[in-house]
Amino acid sequence: MLGPVEAWDGDRRVDVGHARQQCVLAALLVDVNRVVSVDQLLDRVWGQDVPSRGKGNLHSYMSRLRTALAGLRDVVIVHRSGGWVVEVDPDRVDLHRFRGLLALARSNPDPGDGLAAVEGALALWRGEAFTGLSTPWAEAARETLAAERWTAELERTDLALALDRHDALLPELAARTRQHPLDERLAAQYVLALARSGRQAAALSHYQQVRARLADELGADPGLPLRDLHQRLLAADPAVPAGRSAKPAKPAKPAAGTAGTTAGTTTGTSGAPRQLPAPPRSFIGRADELDALTAALDDVPAGAVVISAIGGSGGIGKTWLALHWAHRHADRFPDGQLFVDLRGFSPDGEPMPASVAVRGFLDALGVDPGRVPTDPDAQSALLRGTVVDKRILMVLDNAADTNQVVPLLPGGDSCTVLVTSRSRLPGLMTAHGARHLNLDVLTDEEARVLLARRLGAARVAAEASAVDELVGFCKGFPLALGVIAARAHTHADLPLATFAAELRDLGLDALADSDPAASLPAVLSWSHRALTAEQQVVLGLLATAPGPDIGLPAAAALTGLSAVRVGRALRGLEQASLLTRDARGRYSAHDLIRAYAADTARERPEDERIAALRRVVDFYLRTAHAADLCLDPHREVVPLDSADVTPHSPAGTAEALAWFDLEQPCLLAAQQTAAAHGWDRAAWHLAWVLTTFHNRRGHLAEQLVVCRAGLAAAERLGDPSARLRVHRLLGRTHAALRQHDEAVGHLDRALALAERHEPGTRAHIHQVLAWTWARQGDDARALEHATRSLEFYRTLGNPAWEANALNMVGWYAAQNGEHDRAREHCRAALELHRRHGNPEGEADTLDSLAYIDHRTGRHEQAVGHYRQALALFRDIGNTVQVGDTLEHLGHPHAALGQHEEARAAWEEALDLFRAQERADEADRVRRELDALGAGG
Incomplete structure (x- = not known):
């Protein structure tokens, strides 16, 4: 299978070249109609031994393969972004045809048709998969495919046994059991074939051989299916030798109002009740949850009943999990398994009274009706007494509340109770020691596996993009996936893209159904009604x-x-x-x-909903306003409109940053809501109050989004004050993103508006222009704007703003080689910042003084100033400046010959730059580290 690889067209086979070229094609054919990235192909074909020209070799192979396949109909290799894809009908590739035939067999109720499909699948094998390929990926794939082939062999035997072909199977099964002596499924098939051939003694003897070997080699007993077959042989169950024609009849549905409404009150051959409904066929995943349930059973202290409560929303798969676990561990409850649907959340009206469930359990346990008292409490006492000292599992499904469950709890210390409910049942945990297990959604991969099991792997693989859309819409919700799978199975002629389009167009309504149990809106309505x-x-x-x-x-x-x-x-x-x-x-x-x-x-009412939205938008805006002032108390204040909400008031810088970190997605969404409802003042104000946080955390992409929305809102308002401020914010953001022309364009517009409407704001704009030109590498022009900014600030009478401007002039003077002027301005700035309590300005200025010290050969003083700045930047949570200062700190360390200290500073800076997606800065620091290594 897929090796040696040959492409074909009907009966004509086409040689596709030497072994490595065949491997390339095999690596593509595993994922037909899906892009396989270049890196994946290199890994699949060469593993760890990729040649130096691996990508070039790959392109060469692709070219030759295209030539070799050129004459085939409907087979083409296409280069797409990031990789390559083979476009071909999956049924023309043996691997996918193999899987498709197996899926067809598993979905066909007729064993004859199923057997023909499985035999057709097995006939496709022509030897070991991926011949000549020894990469880790190929070895793992070979192992997986071998397991699939073995499973198919076992399924073929099951179907043949169902058709009473035991005599023909005996020689083959005897040989296989010698090769696989510990395979319990194979052992069961051999035991069954022996029994049906009239060789009961040989069947029982082989069971004992397998049991002894499992005990000796693995220290384990046979699993439940094999043990159950053994017990049926000992009990001379007529269904064992009779084959398919003696299949037991389906139990009748019990009368309404009795327990065990899914499986009646059937009992096993020993008389113990066996009420569990059939296990779910499409169960997938939940390994951690299954382990947790088993651990609860294993870890319970002596003298306590094990109670596990599985919680989760309607349709999340609680009952499936309970039944899957119950069937897997049924052998641990030899005295019976009881099941009742308590109908806590159902379309039929009220939940089942606990007394009805108790009476159903008593009937199932064989209690003489004449002994059952009329008082409900006395009935519960009789149930407790009946099950005391018995190893019984009770599955109480779909409970409404704790009060419905308590009367059903057993006495003694030998029973286990498994409860499912949409309610968390806190009373059950508090008063009865129940262990709560909350059930969450399936992963995307588990969702794909579920769809593949229901619809067939070939169909799912053929429409990968539609499957991705279905999985994305359902987001792991099992009932939603089940509804989609059922419809797609019913309408096998329709492409899966049709169902994906329905979900896009109809949303939740696409998951509605006339059958309430198969309708997600109906299931959710039962929870809503409660x-x-x-x-x-x-x-x-x-x-x-x-x-x-x-x-x-x-x-x-x-x-x-x-x-x-x-x-x-x-x-x-x-x-x-x-x-x-x-x-x-x-x-x-x-x-x-x-x-x-x-x-x-x-x-x-619509006005009620709109008022609620306005309140929460105002809450986010006013709290963000308060948090912004915590981060930068010297920032220009933009007054807000009054609002009837009580905002949260962060107590300091750390709490303000933590609040912003937590609420940022909601703040971005709040701005979108404000814009959508025409609350334009709130929309542009949100852009304003998010700026300090975004700059400190390096969230430049988010800042650009909120500023653009803020500018649109300001322009709708026609407010020049709002427009000039948002243009200023946009100018700084574009400059930070190194988009110089866009930055200068916005700043020029802001400056023009300021000169006409608010001359006092020109100082802020010149400050941003200085920084923008410096980012462009024009330090002389940056110094000009910084000097203008200082002149304007000195007329405004704000010492904190003047200190910022002094530091900026000092910094750009240093960049222009004017070190004495730079030091004089920065020292003046530092004194003002410390006098007026501005730690961020103090840190900026210390960073400037350190740079001046380093440029003038005072490296030890530079290290001291950088470390003081670094401590302040860390305190205020400015991770962007922390990264910049760490990079700066490495230079005087290196100049002093302190290479380890320099390396530590640059490595930490590199980590921060990568985390902040600052590629240019990261590349620069990496070069500095390389140079340090070469010099050291």
Whole structure:
């Protein structure tokens, strides 16, 4: 399979060249119709031994392969951005045809058709996969494909046994069991074939051989399927020798109002109840959760009943997890497994009374109806007494609350209870020691595997982009994925892109269905119906709020409720599994739950919803205003409009930075909301108050976005004061991004507006112009603008601003070689900054003095000044300046011969520049480190 590789067209086969060229084609064919990057191809074909001209060799091979395949119909190799792709019908590639035939067999209920498909798949194998390729990727792929082939062989045997072909299989199975003596599935097939051939003694003997070998070599007993087959043989179960024709009948559905509504009250051959519904066929992932449930069972102290409560929103897969785990560990509960759907959240009305579930369990346990008392408490006591000292598993599915569960809890210390509920059931954890397990969404990879299992790997691989869109929309929500998979399976003639388009056009409505159990909106409505009126309002408003999540103060502003009331509502929504709260105390909802809640919010009056949005936007703006002043108390203040909200007031620089770090996504979304509703003053004010934070953290891309939105809002207002300030912000941001022409254009417009409307602001604009020209490398022009800025500041009577201008003049004088003038201005600036308590200005000036010291040969003094500046920049959280100062510090260290100190400073600066995506600065520091290494 895929080796040796030959391309084909009908019966005509085409030689594609030597071994390495074949390997290149094989590496592409594994992912037909999907781009394989150049790096992936190099890794697949050469592993760690990529030749020096690996990419050139790869291009050469591609050219030859294109020539070799040129005569084939509908097969082409295409170069796309970042890599290469083979465009071909997957059924023309043996690997994908193999997988497609297996998927077809697994989905076909007829064993004859299934067997034909599996045999067709196995017939495609022509030897070992990827012959001649010994890279780590190829070896891993070979191992995976060998496992797939072995699974197919076992499935072929299962289907043949289902068709009563045991006699023909015996020789083959005997040989295989000698080769794979520890494979329990193979052992079960051999035991079954022996029994059906009338050789019960040989079947029982082989089971004992396998059991002994497992114990000797692995220290383990056979698994449940093999042990169950052994017990059926001992009990002379007629279904074992009779083959497919004796398949047991499906149990009848019990009458309404009885426990075990999914599987009736069936019992096993021993009389123990076996009520578990069939395990889910499409179960995927959840390894950590399964391990946690098993750990709860293994770690329980003596004298305690194990209670695990699986929580999560409707459709998240709680029941599937419970059933999968229960079937996997059924052998640990030999006295039976009980199951009941408590209908805590269902379309049928009220939850099942606990007394009804208790009576159903008593019936399933074989209690004489004449012994059952009429009092519900007495019935619960009888249940506890009946199961005491028995090893029984109780699965209580879809519980409404703790009160519904408690009457069903067993007595003694031998039973295990598994509860699923959309509620967190805090009472069960507090009073009964339940272990809570919250279920989250599937990963993207798990979602793709789920779709592949339901729809077939070939179909999923053929429409990779549509699958990506489906997975992206569902965001790991199992019920949503299940709805899509069911529809796509039903309409196999439609491309998956059709379903992706429906999701784009219809949103959540595309996941609705006439069957409530298969309709995500219906399932979510059952949870919504159980909420209080206030919780419903809060959930709807949260769904419309700007940002991906929300904190308690912002939620209070949004809803207009007190912090105590909204906190109570949020906790209720979290317990109902409609919201999640992270370690930072932030509340959020899955996108599909949020979409449903937003739909419900539209039923409320529009003015109520608009007022809520305005309150939360004002909260974000006013808190950001307060936090901005914490970061830079000497900054020019722009007054805000009055608002009926109580903002949060950060207590100092560290708390202000932490608040900005936490709330930045919500602040960006709040500005978009303000612009969309025509709240233009709020929109441009948000750009203003985010500037200091963005500059200190190096968030230049975000700053550019908010400034552009702020300028659009200012222009709609027609406010020259707002326009000139936002032009100034945009000028600085473009300069920081080294977009000089755009920067100067905005600053010139700001200067023109200032001269006509606010002459006092010219000082700020000249300051930014100085920095902009310096970034362009024109230090003389930068000094001119810095000098103009100082002249204007001295007329404004603001010592902090004057100190900034003094430092700027000193810095650019030093850049122009005027070191005495530079030192004089910087010393004057430092005195003013310290007198007026401006740590950021003090740090900037110390950095300037250090530079002057270094340029004039005073390297020790330079190190001292740089270290003082560095400490101040760290204190105020200015990570951008921390990186710059670390780079500067390395130079006097190097000049003093302190190479290790220089290296440490530059390596830390390099890490910061990379984190801040400052490529030019990172390259410069890397060159400095290289030069240091060469010189050392």
